[in-house]
Amino acid sequence: MIEVAALETRAGAFALRDVSFSLPRGAWGIVLGSAGAGKTTLLETIAGVRPAAAGRVRLRGADVTDVPPERRGVGIVYQHALLFPHLTVEENVRYGAHDPEHAIALARRLGAGQLLGRGVRELSGGERQIVALARALAPRPDILLLDEPFAAVDPRGRTRLRRELRALQRELSLTVLHVTHDFGEAGTLGDLAILLDGGRMVQAAPPETLFRRPASAAAAEFLGAENVYAGSATPLEAGADDEAGTMRFRAGSLELVGVGETGAVAHAVIRGEDVVLAREHGGTSSARNVLEGVVAEVVRHGALARVTLEVGELPLVATVTAGSVSELGLLPGSRAVATIKATAVHLC
């Protein structure tokens, strides 16, 4: 279990501030944020290699804020692996292990068996990450901190390693805190996602909530929401089927019905995959938002396509399958109708 309360850390001119979250034992936490957001600093502070300037770090229920890293029982894997270059792969894996045989077995399980006799400089980026992972797990920590560990691994190896690591995590009840830029990884692995921006924590929530209900427009844009509109909201007289917090949102000529927490709403966020496109109005849709527009652009990405619709003076991006684009005959200049459920319009 990792608990962080009002954590503040300084790293030169950079400061990480106001970070608070709780990650239960055996859970997988994801740390998201742009470069310089403080992700690595957060991991280093939890590991104890960087002192906390304020706030507390609790591991397994015990306050470890002032405990040195060698007594925290935390493994860390850095983005660049940082294998000790003067040691062989086997010496690296055994470095902190109390049971060398267990360390070697672990390395074999992770696919580093044939690398053991080699020098660190002979390894590829992906191989280094695997060895670094084995080295971090060899002392049997119950908390593992991962700083973009799969970044240098090829896609096939990444899938295999992710699966193996997930299995190990479940088997050993490891609590994992994982920095990644891969939103897919965040969605498939994470129980809790922590979003950092400019040294501050923006939001900590289950990944689904983070992506569906980002705390701010900046968070929504970072998390890849295609449609973020600035405007204002007014309370709506709730219908029988409406969720609490249903509001009417206006941005220029665009009018939407969405859901948010009443208060200072300034933005509407719609993910592209929540926009359903048709050539003309369907009679039976229960969606609260039906918008007509003209197709401005169609960009295909493999099996998917981004269709930009001009609705009044504002663009609305829909993510649909490439097959749908062909079926509907969506070409630039053609007219289309977009329907969006009120619950898919997040007001923040």
Added chain:
Amino acid sequence: MSSVAERGRGAHRVAAAGVVLGALLLLALLGLPIVVLLLRGGLSGLAQLGADRELRSALWLTAQTATAATLVAGVLGTPLAYLLARDRMPAGALVGALLDLPLLIPHPVAGMALLLAFGRASPAGTALAQLGLAVVGSRTGIVLAMLFVAAPLYVSAAREAIARVDERYESVARTLGDTPIRAAWRITRPLAGRGLVAAAVVMWARAVSEFGAIVILTYNPKVASVLSYDRFTGEGLDAALPVAAVLVILALVPLLVLRSLRAGTALGEPAR
């Protein structure tokens, strides 16, 4: 257009010729005295080594005291260099400035300062004499003078060598169970090893060549630099040349060692 381009090329050629000429002039100023000295005294100096007992003894004393001073600097200076490299030294900027000071003051002045601090009349000198470590006119004095003028070079070079080792290696070692000292010993020491040896070689070479501070503290027993001065003032240039030439030849050894160390690949530099 073409005349402008030609004028540009002409100016470039003149500038290049100026740079080459300046470099040759500087090299001649640096190299000529050494070459002449070696030509005049080199062979006779080497030949004299067999017969000149005083020269052999001075060289042996120089090597012993320079080695002792380097060892002391290694033991006391490496932890200091580590703390400075890792920004963990309280008042690090002040300590850095203090370390630079011996490099900037004239060496006879350094000798006088040492005499005042550790001479027979000083409390420290009296205490050391009672321990059998009299500073004036002794090997201890030579080692002390060498240490004073050359240890800052060791600390500075060792600090750079340690700073080149990515600190995160130690962080990883700490999470694997090492205490700070153990991590520095198992990780940073071997990774900075080549740089630490180079720092020791620089210090040793500087200690061997020291004259000004030593001559104030300890004229006798004579190290090689004092012997060459003694022969120059007592017997003239020709008598001093063989000793001086042997000292130059001796300086080539650390130079070659340094070259070979720098040719090796650096380990442990920050990953990119």
